[in-house]
Amino acid sequence: xxxxxxxxxxxxxxxxxxxxxxxxxxxxxxxxxxxxxxxxxxxxxxxxxxxxxxxxxxxxxxxxxxxxxxxxxxxxxxxxxxxxxxxxxxxxxxxxxxxxxxxxxxxxxxxxxxxxxxxxxxxxxxxxxxxxxxxxxxxxxxxxxxxxxxxxxxxxxxxxxxxxxxxxxxxxxxxxxxxxxxxxxxxxxxxxxxxxxxxxxxxxxxxxxxxxxxxxxxxxxxxxxxxxxxxxxxxxxxxxxxxxxxxxxxxxxxxxxxxxxxxxxxxxxxxxxxxxxxxxxxxxxxxxxxxxxxxxxxxxxxxxxxxxxxxxxxxxxxxxxxxxxxxxxxxxxxxxxxxxxxxxxxxxxxxxxxxxxxxxxxxxxxxxxxxxxxxxxxxxxxxxxxxxxxxxxxxxxxxxxxxxxxxxxxxxxxxxxxxxxxxxxxxxxxxxxxxxxxxxxxxxxxxxxxxxxxxxxxxxxxxxxxxx
Amino acid sequence: xxxxxxxxxxxxxxxxxxxxxxxxxxxxxxxxxxxxxxxxxxxxxxxxxxxxxxxxxxxxxxxxxxxxxxxxxxxxxxxxxxxxxxxxxxxxxxxxxxxxxxxxxxxxxxxxxxxxxxxxxxxxxxxxxxxxxxxxxxxxxxxxxxxxxxxxxxxxxxxxxxxxxxxxxxxxxxxxxxxxxxxxxxxxxxxxxxxxxxxxxxxxxxxxxxxxxxxxxxxxxxxxxxxxxxxxxxxxxxxxxxxxxxxxxxxxxxxxxxxxxxxxxxxxxxxxxxxxxxxxxxxxxxxxxxxxxxxxxxxxxxxxxxxxxxxxxxxxxxxxxxxxxxxxxxxxxxxxxxxxxxxxxxxxxxxxxxxxxxxxxxxxxxxxxxxxxxxxxxxxxxxxxxxxxxxxxxxxxxxxxxxxxxxxxxxxxxxxxxxxxxxxxxxxxxxxxxxxxxxxxxxxxxxxxxxxxxxxxxxxxxxxxxxx
Numbered sequence: 001x002x003x004x005x006x007x008x009x010x011x012x013x014x015x016x017x018x019x020x021x022x023x024x025x026x027x028x029x030x031x032x033x034x035x036x037x038x039x040x041x042x043x044x045x046x047x048x049x050x051x052x053x054x055x056x057x058x059x060x061x062x063x064x065x066x067x068x069x070x071x072x073x074x075x076x077x078x079x080x081x082x083x084x085x086x087x088x089x090x091x092x093x094x095x096x097x098x099x100x101x102x103x104x105x106x107x108x109x110x111x112x113x114x115x116x117x118x119x120x121x122x123x124x125x126x127x128x129x130x131x132x133x134x135x136x137x138x139x140x141x142x143x144x145x146x147x148x149x150x151x152x153x154x155x156x157x158x159x160x161x162x163x164x165x166x167x168x169x170x171x172x173x174x175x176x177x178x179x180x181x182x183x184x185x186x187x188x189x190x191x192x193x194x195x196x197x198x199x200x201x202x203x204x205x206x207x208x209x210x211x212x213x214x215x216x217x218x219x220x221x222x223x224x225x226x227x228x229x230x231x232x233x234x235x236x237x238x239x240x241x242x243x244x245x246x247x248x249x250x251x252x253x254x255x256x257x258x259x260x261x262x263x264x265x266x267x268x269x270x271x272x273x274x275x276x277x278x279x280x281x282x283x284x285x286x287x288x289x290x291x292x293x294x295x296x297x298x299x300x301x302x303x304x305x306x307x308x309x310x311x312x313x314x315x316x317x318x319x320x321x322x323x324x325x326x327x328x329x330x331x332x333x334x335x336x337x338x339x340x341x342x343x344x345x346x347x348x349x350x351x352x353x354x355x356x357x358x359x360x361x362x363x364x365x366x367x368x369x370x371x372x373x374x375x376x377x378x379x380x381x382x383x384x385x386x387x388x389x390x391x392x393x394x395x396x397x398x399x400x401x402x403x404x405x406x407x408x409x410x411x412x413x414x415x416x417x418x419x420x421x422x423x424x425x426x427x428x429x430x431x432x433x434x435x436x437x438x439x440x441x442x443x444x445x446x447x448x449x450x451x452x453x454x455x456x457x458x459x460x461x462x463x464x465x466x467x468x
Numbered sequence: 469x470x471x472x473x474x475x476x477x478x479x480x481x482x483x484x485x486x487x488x489x490x491x492x493x494x495x496x497x498x499x500x501x502x503x504x505x506x507x508x509x510x511x512x513x514x515x516x517x518x519x520x521x522x523x524x525x526x527x528x529x530x531x532x533x534x535x536x537x538x539x540x541x542x543x544x545x546x547x548x549x550x551x552x553x554x555x556x557x558x559x560x561x562x563x564x565x566x567x568x569x570x571x572x573x574x575x576x577x578x579x580x581x582x583x584x585x586x587x588x589x590x591x592x593x594x595x596x597x598x599x600x601x602x603x604x605x606x607x608x609x610x611x612x613x614x615x616x617x618x619x620x621x622x623x624x625x626x627x628x629x630x631x632x633x634x635x636x637x638x639x640x641x642x643x644x645x646x647x648x649x650x651x652x653x654x655x656x657x658x659x660x661x662x663x664x665x666x667x668x669x670x671x672x673x674x675x676x677x678x679x680x681x682x683x684x685x686x687x688x689x690x691x692x693x694x695x696x697x698x699x700x701x702x703x704x705x706x707x708x709x710x711x712x713x714x715x716x717x718x719x720x721x722x723x724x725x726x727x728x729x730x731x732x733x734x735x736x737x738x739x740x741x742x743x744x745x746x747x748x749x750x751x752x753x754x755x756x757x758x759x760x761x762x763x764x765x766x767x768x769x770x771x772x773x774x775x776x777x778x779x780x781x782x783x784x785x786x787x788x789x790x791x792x793x794x795x796x797x798x799x800x801x802x803x804x805x806x807x808x809x810x811x812x813x814x815x816x817x818x819x820x821x822x823x824x825x826x827x828x829x830x831x832x833x834x835x836x837x838x839x840x841x842x843x844x845x846x847x848x849x850x851x852x853x854x855x856x857x858x859x860x861x862x863x864x865x866x867x868x869x870x871x872x873x874x875x876x877x878x879x880x881x882x883x884x885x886x887x888x889x890x891x892x893x894x895x896x897x898x899x900x901x902x903x904x905x906x907x908x909x910x911x912x913x914x915x916x917x918x919x920x921x922x923x924x925x926x927x928x929x930x931x932x933x934x935x936x
Contacts, residue, residue: 228709231701231838232700232701232702232709232710232838233699233700233701233710233871234700241696241700242700242701242710242713245710245713245714245716245717246713248713248716248717248720249713249716249717249741250741252716252720252737252738252741253734253737253738253741256730256733256734256737256738257734262724262730265724266721266724266725269720269721269724270720270721270724273717273718273720273721369871369872370699370700370871372871378874379871379872379874379875380874403701403837403838403840403847404837404847404872406846406847406848407847
C-alpha cells in the first residue's frame with residue numbers, strides 16, 4: 001500500500017532510457033553511472049570472472065606487490081650509455097614506448113632521433129641523418145628492452161650520459177637519460193643547434209661533475225627524497241620542483257668536496273637550479289627499479305610498465321614478462337601554450353608513465369594540488385583522481401604518503417583485472433609534443449591509458465592460466 | 469496550527485540551559501556556539517560597536533592593508549648588527565617581544581643573553597655574564613624597537629650577523645639574525661661551548677660567504693620565493709623545508725660566482741643544506757617589512773606586530789604606533805620531545821608570530837598539511853584553521869595563494885575589532901623552549917594570542933577616536 005502513497009525514490013543503474021521515461025512522466029530518478037564489466041564482452045567477462053576468483057593470481061599479486069614495495073632505488077652513478085647500458089656498445093638508439101620502425105614513428109620521435117644522430121656525429125646534417133635512419137644503418141629498440149626509461153621521445157644514444165639507479169634490495173640496475181629542461185629540447189622532438197650544443201655540454205661538463213659528485217656521495221637513496229617531495233607539492237612526474245631542489249641540496253656538499261673544478265660546478269649548479277624538471281628522469285629510473293622488482297611473477301596481473309611511442313600505447317604485465325599489449329596512443333586534452341591546440345599535438349608519448357605505474361604522477365596527484373595550473377583541473381579533482389586510482393590498484397605504498405589524504409599511502413600496483421572490471425582507466429599526467437619533428441613542447445595535460453591494452457592483457461593471462 | 473503538528477527544529481544560541489530543558493523533555497536541539505561580543509563587557513561592547521561602524525576606521529584599514537600588500541621585501545645584504553641596525557653600535561642586546569627587565573625575563577631568554585655576552589667576550593664565564601646582565605651594564609631592548617625580529621629568545625648582540633631586508637616599495641629596512649638550526653641553540657636558551665663556537669663560525673665564515681653572495685646576486689626578492697614555498701607544503705613559520713631549499717638553489721649560482729673561497733662555500737652550503745629552518749629568519753624579516761609598511765595609519769585597527777618575551781604577549785596596532793598592548797604569555801600545548809611535558813615549558817616566546825601577523829604561519833596552515841606532524845592536529849584541522857582566520861582579517865593576500873583552498877589568498881591583516889567581536893583568537897604555530905636557561909627546544913605546537921591584548925587595543929583605539 002505505502003508504495004502507492006509515498007513519493008518514489010528511483011535509482012537508475014546503467015542505461016539511461018528507463019530514467020528518461022520516468023522523467024517524461026513527471027517523476028525523478030537518480031542516474032548511477034554503471035557499465036557492465038569487460039565492456040559487456042561475454043568471453044572476456046567470463047575470463048575476468050575466473051581470474052578475479054583465482055587464488056593463484058591473488059598469491060602472485062601479493063608476491064609482486066611486496067617485491068615492488070621492497071625495492072630501494074639508489075642513484076649510484078652516471079656514465080655514457082655505451083658503458084653503462086647493456087647492449088649499447090654499437091650503433092643503436094633507444095626510444096620510448098613499445099617497439100616501432102623508423103617509418104612508423106611520430107614526428108617528435110623522428111626529430112629526436114635525427115638530433116641524436118647529429119649529436120653522435122654519424123651524419124653532418126638533418127637530411128643525412130634522416131637517410132641514415134631510414135636505411136637500417138642504425139638499430140632502434142625500446143628503452144624498456146635495455147633496462148632504461150626516457151621521457152617523451154625517450155631517445156638515448158651511446159654517447160649520452162645516463163643515470164645508473166641500483167636496487168639495493170636486488171642489485172638490479174635501471175637507467176635514464178639526463179633532463180635537458182623545457183622549451184626546445186630533444187625529448188620533445190627539437191634538434192636545432194642549441195639542442196645539440198646543450199647535449200654536448202651535458203656529456204662533456206655536466207656528466208663529469210655529477211659523476212665525481214656521486215663517487216664522493218657514494219650513492220643517494222631516492223625513495224626518501226621522493227617521499228619528502230610528495231610532502232612538498234610534487235607528484236614527481238610533471239611537477240618536480242621540490243624534488244629537484246632537494247636533490248640539488250643533497251648533491252651540493254659532495255659536489256663541493258669532489259675533484260670537480262669550480263667553474264664546472266658553477267655551470268652544473270646553474271643548469272640544475274634553472275630546471276624544475278631535472279629530477280624527472282631520476283624519478284622515472286627509480287620507478288622502473290621498483291617495478292622491475294615485481295617482474296616475471298607467474299600468474300600476477302600487476303602492471304609492470306606503461307609506455308607510449310607516440311603511435312601506440314603499450315603495457316606489460318608481471319606474468320607475461322616483456323610481452324607488450326598495445327592500442328593506439330590517445331591524443332591528450334590539456335592546457336596548450338598560446339597558439340597551439342589538440343590539432344597540433346602528437347599522440348601521447350614517452351616512458352614517463354612508469355611513474356604512474358609505480359603509484360606516482362597522476363596516481364599521487366593529491367600530493368600536488370598546484371599541478372593543476374600545469375595539467376588542468378582543480379585541486380579537488382587532483383584528490384578525486386588519486387582516490388579513484390585506489391579502485392584499480394593492489395594496495396597502498398606506505399613509503400609514499402599523502403598529507404591531503406590523512407597521510408594515506410599512494411595507490412600503487414595497477415591490477416589489470418580491476419581496470420577491465422571497473423572500466424576505470426589509469427590516469428597519466430603528461431607533457432604534449434608538437435606532432436611535427438623539430439618544434440618541441442606545446443602543452444601538458446591529463447590522459448588515460450587505453451582500455452584495450454588491459455583487455456588484451458587479461459585475455460592473455462586467462463589463456464596462460466588453465467582452469468585451476 | 470502547523471507549529472503544533474510538525475516536528476520542531478530547535479536551534480539553541482549561546483547558553484546551553486535552554487537546550488538542556490528541551491532535551492530533558494524528549495526533544496532535540498542543535499547547539500550554536502555563541503558568546504556575546506566583547507565577552508559581554510558593556511562599555512567595551514559599546515566602543516566596539518562604534519568602531520565597527522566608523523567610516524574612518526574602514527578607510528584607514530584599506531590604506532594600511534594596501535600598504536601591506538604593496539611591500540616588496542628584498543634580501544639585500546648581511547652585516548654585523550652593529551653596522552646594519554640603527555642604535556646597536558654600543559653595549560646593547562636585543563630580545564624578542566615587548567620590553568622586559570633582566571630580572572623579569574624567562575629562563576631561555578636569560579640563557580640566550582648569557583650566551584650573547586660570552587659570544588661578545590664581555591664576560592668570560594656564565595656567572596660573570598649573569599652578573600653583568602643584572603648590573604645594568606648592558607642595555608636591553610625589544611628587537612621591534614630597532615626594526616628587527618628574532619625567533620624564540622630573539623637575542624641579537626652587536627657582533628652577530630643580521631639579514632638586511634629592504635622594502636623595494638618604500639626603501640624601509642628590517643633585520644633578523646641568522647638561523648642556527650635545531651637542538652642546542654641560543655634562541656632556545658642554550659649557551660654551552662658548542663653554541664658559542666657555532667655563533668663564532670656564523671659570524672666569521674657564514675656571514676662573509678653570504679655577504680659576497682648577496683653582493684653578486686644584487687638582492688633576492690622574497691615574496692615570490694615565499695609564495696612558491698606555500699605551494700610546496702611550507703607555511704614559512706614552523707615549516708621552511710621548501711623555502712630553505714629554494715633559497716639555497718637561488719643562492720648557489722651567485723655564491724659560486726662570488727669571491728668566496730671554495731672551502732668556505734662548502735662549509736656554508738653544508739650548514740644551510742642541513743637546516744630545514746634556515747629560511748625562517750628571512751621569512752620573519754620579510755613579514756616585518758610588509759607590516760611596517762602598514763604602520764602608523766591613524767584610526768587603523770590593523771595589527772602590525774604580535775610578539776612574546778616568554779612572560780608577556782604583546783601586540784601593536786597601526787593607529788597606535790609603538791604602543792604595546794600586553795597580557796600574560798600562554799603556555800603552549802603541543803607535541804613534546806620524549807621526556808618533556810607542558811610542566812617543563814617556558815610560556816610562549818619569540819618575535820616569530822610576525823609571520824602570523826603577515827598572514828603566514830598558522831594563518832597559512834592550509835598550505836602545509838604535513839606540518840601537523842610537527843605541531844599536532846590533522847591536515848583537515850590545518851585547513852579549518854586557515855578558514856577560521858578569514859573571519860578576523862581585513863582581506864586576502866593574492867600574492868600568497870593556497871592550492872588546497874582553490875588558490876584563495878592567505879587571510880591577512882588581523883583586525884583587532886574582529887578578534888574582540890568574534891572571540892576568535894589568532895592562531896600561532898610555534899616552537900617550545902624549556903623554561904630553564906641552557907637547555908633548549910623541547911617541542912612545538914599551536915597556540916593562540918590572548919584576547920586581552922585585543923580588548924586593550926580596541927579600547928585605546930576607541931579612546932583615541934572621538935565620536936565622529
